[in-house]
Amino acid sequence: MKYSYIKPRKKSAITADIKLTLTFFSISILMLFLTYAFLLYKSYSFHKDVISINTKKTMLSSSIEEMKSRILFIEKEDVIASRVKTQNAVLKDSITNLFDLVPERITLSTAQILKNSLVLKGITPNKDVYNFMLQAPLRSIFNRTYSSFYPAGNGWLYFVSTNYTDEEFSMKQEEDDNEN
Amino acid sequence: MKLLESLYIKVFVNIVLSGNETIVYIENFTKGSVTESFENTFSTVEVNEEMVEYINSYIKESPYFYISLLDISSTQGAIPTCLKSTMNLYHDISDSEYKCQNKQWTHYTSKNDLYEIERRYEAFGLDFVFSPFSVLASFFSDKVDNSLALYILLEDAHMSLAVFDNSQLKYADFIDISNVVESEELVEVEALEEELDEEEGIDLDDLDAIDDLDDIESLDDFGDIEDLDSLDDIDEFSSSEDVEEEFHHDEDVQGEASTSSSDGLSEDYKRFTLVQKSINNFYTDSKYSGDFIENVYVADSVGISHDFKRYFEEEMFMSVYVRKIALVIEIAQLAHSEVL
Numbered sequence: 001m002k003y004s005y006i007k008p009r010k011k012s013a014i015t016a017d018i019k020l021t022l023t024f025f026s027i028s029i030l031m032l033f034l035t036y037a038f039l040l041y042k043s044y045s046f047h048k049d050v051i052s053i054n055t056k057k058t059m060l061s062s063s064i065e066e067m068k069s070r071i072l073f074i075e076k077e078d079v080i081a082s083r084v085k086t087q088n089a090v091l092k093d094s095i096t097n098l099f100d101l102v103p104e105r106i107t108l109s110t111a112q113i114l115k116n117s118l119v120l121k122g123i124t125p126n127k128d129v130y131n132f133m134l135q136a137p138l139r140s141i142f143n144r145t146y147s148s149f150y151p152a153g154n155g156w157l158y159f160v161s162t163n164y165t166d167e168e169f170s171m172k173q174e175e176d177d178n179e180n
Numbered sequence: 181m182k183l184l185e186s187l188y189i190k191v192f193v194n195i196v197l198s199g200n201e202t203i204v205y206i207e208n209f210t211k212g213s214v215t216e217s218f219e220n221t222f223s224t225v226e227v228n229e230e231m232v233e234y235i236n237s238y239i240k241e242s243p244y245f246y247i248s249l250l251d252i253s254s255t256q257g258a259i260p261t262c263l264k265s266t267m268n269l270y271h272d273i274s275d276s277e278y279k280c281q282n283k284q285w286t287h288y289t290s291k292n293d294l295y296e297i298e299r300r301y302e303a304f305g306l307d308f309v310f311s312p313f314s315v316l317a318s319f320f321s322d323k324v325d326n327s328l329a330l331y332i333l334l335e336d337a338h339m340s341l342a343v344f345d346n347s348q349l350k351y352a353d354f355i356d357i358s359n360v361v362e363s364e365e366l367v368e369v370e371a372l373e374e375e376l377d378e379e380e381g382i383d384l385d386d387l388d389a390i391d392d393l394d395d396i397e398s399l400d401d402f403g404d405i406e407d408l409d410s411l412d413d414i415d416e417f418s419s420s421e422d423v424e425e426e427f428h429h430d431e432d433v434q435g436e437a438s439t440s441s442s443d444g445l446s447e448d449y450k451r452f453t454l455v456q457k458s459i460n461n462f463y464t465d466s467k468y469s470g471d472f473i474e475n476v477y478v479a480d481s482v483g484i485s486h487d488f489k490r491y492f493e494e495e496m497f498m499s500v501y502v503r504k505i506a507l508v509i510e511i512a513q514l515a516h517s518e519v520l
Contacts (some may be wrong), residue, residue, distance in 0.1 A: 003517070
């Protein structure tokens, strides 16, 4: 100071009003930045979720495809199982019928049920019992029946009966079954 | 910050105490010039609510406001040195705040008075407190630098005297008129004037008719005032560069002087005797050079009568030049030079 005994007070361009205004604007700008940052984060998060969901979607699509193929396979299995069940039922009935066909005097030792044939092995007191009591019903069932005998040692005879069903005949029979 | 500062106006509030009044002068300063100015006078020397409100209404316009005050504390003065070692020869400055001017002279004021001033104006605070000697040196800067003369700053209740010789202060005195005990002479003059007033009023031109005045040493020549008016015609005065400053030379002013009241007369004479006493001190005190003073330059802020000048011319044979001063504007000038 050249003339004055005292020094002037510090002067600042930032008055209380300006301080208030600056504070207000600072808070506003800060809030805007925070909102912007929040939106940026949300956008990033959303984008990440979209990628994740797309990946999941792809995986689920492939999974659905796999499931579909599995369902298809299971359906096929079901069809097959149903068919097998039917066939088994038929077979069971056939076996029951077969055993019903065998008279008490004849004893079976082996019965081989094949696709279009039946092979029976056993022992019979004699040929007549076999011919009348077993071969006759077999001939009514199968298209072709072949029998062979050989002695068992105690007067009885071992027999081997081979019975065939022709393909066309069996198919026709199957069709008839399906229609029923 | 400078850029921000340039965007704001600067508000200079200048306060001067004048008698029982406080003058507040406000300047709005923009781009190197005063754009607006306002002045208000409050009939108190204390800070009141009205004054605070008035000043606050202007300073709230800008953070860059400067409040200046002219120091009127009675303990102030000036000494003709800036050397601390020799300052105490003139005044004990241990309890004073002081400022050296041009490495040649120092003005001072009491620290206690300064604290008191700052406390009094704490409602809005102060930025500058100026000495009347700074005002005097600044106001007569064109004269101070090149001659030996007595410079007087006349205020309502104070007088600041300074003798400058080529910008070097020789002597200074601050006189608080209200606190000075009236001399016997002055009391006598006043008593006489009152007596004459009671009779029929007094014409200054008839002062020679008053016999009692002959007993008063200092007023010996009062009766010849009319004759002494012829001093105005002396070449030295009429050819002076300061013709315009020779206040009261005009006819109308002379008329004013001749009809001046006895109160004005006694007041001016009181001022004159106080100055005379102070000049005697300058002449007699061995501390000062005591150079003979021929010229007196008066900065008049109160409006003195022609008699004041005449007393000097008749009794001390000095040439007196009076220049009107608006103290608030001078204070504003000093504040400008501090800030800009």
